[in-house]
Amino acid sequence: MTGSSLFVLGGARSGKSRYAQARAEMLGGRHHFVATAEAFDDEMHERIARHQADRDARWQTVEAPRDLPAVLDALNAPDAVVLVDCLTLWLSNLLLADADPGLAEGELCRAIKQFSGQIILVSNEVGLGIVPANALARRFGDAAGRLNQAVAATAAEVVLLTAGLPLTLKPRAIGP
Amino acid sequence: MTGSSLFVLGGARSGKSRYAQARAEMLGGRHHFVATAEAFDDEMHERIARHQADRDARWQTVEAPRDLPAVLDALNAPDAVVLVDCLTLWLSNLLLADADPGLAEGELCRAIKQFSGQIILVSNEVGLGIVPANALARRFGDAAGRLNQAVAATAAEVVLLTAGLPLTLKPRAIGP
């Protein structure tokens, strides 16, 4: 059995997390939720708690605010169903820690390719608004766009969510 | 005769209003334009006047800056063709008036489901840029995204406009 990968892109409040979870729950196996969020304030605590309450008991939660590729390597198994939510927060944590986003991106894509189970990754599309005036937000937007391109090139299937509705950007190949 | 509903999503200056109007004018019946805008300043006055000048005499204009579900109930008739432009301004008016967006969203979806004529609703997609730094804009973006998801789930057909070109997110079902 070989692994498969799905990349779910979408804007803020696009329904991408719910769609990704529903896709994951259609798959048989051991379900792992990989959370990249770090709770710095009350708003974030509330968001994390709301998301955890949405998942049923079949899910094991693992936190990976920065060492995501190593966590994926540790979970690598043919019967694993892994949902990573989301790459944008992971990137944001890396930039705050002054890590090299290009290096992290390469490591993440390697881990996705080597994954022998089913992996679903969620990320924010952030490049379709007015370019922000401040340089830090621009640098974040550039890094997020590059990361999304790299993961989209690696994943077997890519879907864009808008208002809860999926649009296929890269269809899963059907093969022998 | 049963009602039908079309939800037209798009960014700023995406051509969504013009597309929605053209779709409405392909339908026979009594045409009602439901305007949700409130003119607070000269820029908004100018936008509203420009939009009104774009519509011909077949259209009756009704204003509904806050009580949109009640206005739709009052217009409910099998021969009605109703164009609501736009939900984002309606939501913005509700938030400024400290109304509960979740309650309003439920009322709106109920009114859409009960509508016996043809209804077309326009809304802005605002979630695909960099997440704004200020909490009020984030709260607005979250509410707008939730509203768009609820209306998209309710409508029979959903279309996304980009640079004046429509992309079908949810195709109208063909049935007996």
Next chain:
Amino acid sequence: MTGSSLFVLGGARSGKSRYAQARAEMLGGRHHFVATAEAFDDEMHERIARHQADRDARWQTVEAPRDLPAVLDALNAPDAVVLVDCLTLWLSNLLLADADPGLAEGELCRAIKQFSGQIILVSNEVGLGIVPANALARRFGDAAGRLNQAVAATAAEVVLLTAGLPLTLKPRAIGP
């Protein structure tokens, strides 16, 4: 031989420039890169240099920060393959120079229609985020949206890039 036109829309870091260049390099003819960027600061110098390094020796670079329609007229030839990157910077330069964007847009569309070679134009989609608080950014967003609509209506084929993946908004007609 009649001309053809492709319009490549996408967000920041969506892979639109790379896609447009790859499409251009699939075409035979004399390749002209029309750069609309003006380097005001180090960040912009770096971006321009990075883009030039990505192109091989077949490309002739022409700069057209403001007089784009005239440059296209001068390059007009049946064997020309012209890549314009990008319209958003051109518009930004025009607005900074207090030029009339509506007039410039009309001139650009006329030049595209009269072009007898192959022309590919790149532009940013900027209307899908939260509407900015400041009036200048709103005015820029409005002008960018109108320009994108006009060029999309003129071009024979329109593609939207997201995370490096193309989505066809307007398919090229197949004809006799």
